[in-house]
Amino acid sequence: MYKAFGFSDNIFNVRPLRPIQEDAKKFVGRRTDLNSFMVDIASEDKAVAVVTGHRGIGKTSFVNIMEYAASLEQPIFDGLSIHESRILPCFHKIQIEPGETVKNLLFKAISSLLFSVKEFCFETQKLFPADLEDLLSWVSEVVPTTGRALGLTAGPVGGSRGTNRDYRSFADISSTTLCEEIKKIIGKIREHLEMKGAFLNLNNLEIIEEEEFIGLMNQLRDYLFEIDGLWVILIGYPGMYSTLAMKAARVSEIISGQETFLAPLTEDEVLRILEIRRKTYRMDPDHPPPPLPLEENFIRAIYRNSDGEIRSVFKACDDIARAVFKENPTIQGIKEGIGRV
Template sequence: MSLWNDLGLKDNPYDPKPLHITEKDRKLFIGRKENFAEFGTRVSSENGGIIIVEGGIGVGKTSFVNAFQYDCWKKKNILPTFESVQLEKDHNTVQFMLSVFSSMIHSLEKVDETGRLNRSSVHNDAKALIAKTIQSGWGGNISVLGSGVGGSRSKVISDPVAVVLPTIINLMDKWINFVKGQSFSSVIVPIDNLDILEGKDIIEFLNRMRDYLSGRPSIWWVLISKQGLFSLLEGQAHRVSEIIIGSPITIKPLSLKEVHEMIQTRIKNLTIKEKVIPPVPKEIVDILYDTSKGEARYILKRCSDIIYKHISQFPTEKIIPLGIAKKMLTDMAKQKLEDSNLLDLEITRLKIMAKKDKFQLKEYKQFKQKNAQALQWTVNKFIKLGLIIREDTSGKAVFYRTTGDMNLLFSNIKS
């Protein structure tokens, strides 16, 4: 029997990983009605195009896209992509298109109920093309990772020396027409991982891929990115921004009430007993919400951490006392800081950052730095250590703020 079974649950209701494209996970998703309506308007035609879904780190962008894909699959006959394409820095045009093609083929085979796909010459030709250029294994420049149904399957693209891009594109277009003959109006292809890429890398990739993406009929390319991608494209890649369908779909943090509703919904759907009391006190969720500015992924991750740590020490106790939970949060934050091996002056600067809601590089004097470039070096180091995050705005302004753990230690938020 698992830890969660002991707590009267089928699984972890605080699981921070993105929701999958399944009926079970769709029941766990709450809110975002306006965003769903906005997304639905974008894909109301069969033409295809590029859509941007942007928002802060950890607010639930991928889960939102997956929930929307599930609804489109069941209600609008739009083929979802169960394995999102994770874009890496050293991308290659041919590799990327092969990754997309492989993921679409896998998705069609997953939802097919006829059992007759192998009778199609187009489908078989497409699979043969992929088989010649993709070898099973881990690693590589472009990976197709399971963020939908299926878990951890991964493919690595080998160097496709003998395959030219026009051949791939031509066969992909024929395959899409075949898919439409299977009663699907179009296909959704999420491109994830843009949160962690530099703006210049994203611009370089999209400039190179512009014509290939916009020219594919009936494919909806969904770019999942941090806040500010559309503004970045407008300013530095106008040829790309002009082919984006509408304005970006902005995913804002859930309200505190919605976060509590999310957790209650998960517990309700995962319970195996008549009544289950949430193992993490409500007040802890409130604290985590305030310190992280509503970052759902951080809230769920820290709740999970608390449960695992407490149950490992006191397996007979199903409910975590508030005082113990608070101490665990503080201890984990202290450990995070200790593991960073910062100098005393760097810790002082980090404390000043935590006292501010957010800051910009032009405020370098407040952090006892000689100039903005010096503060940039400190900021880059803190970002790599997971102590602060960057927040781009709809304009050109860039702000930074400390993460939830550092706010727990240094800010004025009551814990």
């Protein structure tokens, strides 16, 4: 449909930005938050940090671009602090599920780290470390047999060789051994990718009950959060740090800084994102970009009824554009007043 408007992609897509150069160019606003967070995670060994905000305001995009910035030797934005050590971005965040166990989560961490190594090697045209092939094969074997119970699919990893590991099934391995495997991955990241360590993003923390959340964090304090070379980012609801401070002090004590709360992007910042997309997604680079499918005043009206949630703004814009296009496939743009906001 959007090709009819002159764009190669859905200009209102709600996909989060990825930790790559191309997407960093689409990042708008939040420079102060970005700089502050880079300072909070500055550490030579490891860190646990908290990013919060209401649903749909761009937390994942913020974290991904911060991690991309931390993977570079030079700042990507003027005035932005750079991390003392290059760190591998997390290309596959971990979705926390109700009933999550530490063992399940540690396996997800291994899967996520291996996927991040694969993606980074692909983006930078490097070879995947041969030393990790055996672990990759084992994870690939576990996912089809146990992965559904762990909340995994075959997507994050993939290997073809047989495994020579002492353990074969997920039931055979302990949480301590899984931590040792994570440490080995970090070691190979340092050796082959010449980075200090890796990011690991834990998402969906707001969907589990508070008691379960506190219990899980207390257990991770003795496993995942203790691993050198691992920068763990907790992504969740506003006030999450305060909850930890009150009910899991031993966890809050190791958190870098306190809590980076992301306010909604402003109306003008949302329009700047669309302007960048308008130029990026135009099908004919030799001519000026086509106008947005919806007029600016229409988009502003949608924003003002959205509580600043960029995801709901773009979803509403996309729904309206599709509905009108179905009725009139030759339409070039949609003015304010066509439909209800």
